[in-house]
Each structure stands twice: as C-alpha cells, then as structure tokens.
Amino acid sequence: MPDPMVSNFQNERSLPKPSSVQESFEAEALARAKxxxxxxxWASDRLAANASRFEIVEKRKAA
Known part of the structure; x- marks a missing residue:
C-alpha cells in the first residue's frame, strides 16, 4: 500500500509553477494579503468575543 504522505508530497510537486518571476511575486503578494x-x-472576532455589544462596533471599525 503506498504511503499517503509520499503521494501527497508527489502531488504537491506536480502542481503548476508560475511561468515567470513576476507571476511568482504576484502569487506570493496575493497569498500574503489573504x-x-x-x-x-480573527483578531476582530476575538476582541468582539471579549467585549460588550457597544464596544463591538468601535473595535470592528478599528480593525
């Protein structure tokens, strides 16, 4: 039986690569932004979980 970790690694290696350095930088920038x-x-939700209803609106606007 094949090792699932090895097959997952092989699948990752076969993913399409960016065709240029520019596309690579753009993909990295998009991933960072996301x-x-x-x-x-997440931080906004954590703050909201620890705040009263009145404070939630202000904290979400700040986030």
Whole structure:
C-alpha cells in the first residue's frame, strides 16, 4: 500500500509553477494579503468575543 504522505508530497510537486518571476511575486503578494485579511478578521472576532455589544462596533471599525 503506498504511503499517503509520499503521494501527497508527489502531488504537491506536480502542481503548476508560475511561468515567470513576476507571476511568482504576484502569487506570493496575493497569498500574503489573504493571510493578513484572515488574521485581521480573527483578531476582530476575538476582541468582539471579549467585549460588550457597544464596544463591538468601535473595535470592528478599528480593525
């Protein structure tokens, strides 16, 4: 039986690569922007979980 970790690694290696350095930089920038947005949303939700209803609106606007 093939090792699933090895087959997953092989699948990752066969993913299409960016055709240029510019596309690579753009893909990395997009991934960073998505990550930052998710992190901001998570932080906002954590603050909201610990705040009263009145404070939630102000904290979400700040985030």
């Amino acid at each position: 990550f930052i947005r998710v992190l901001q949303t």
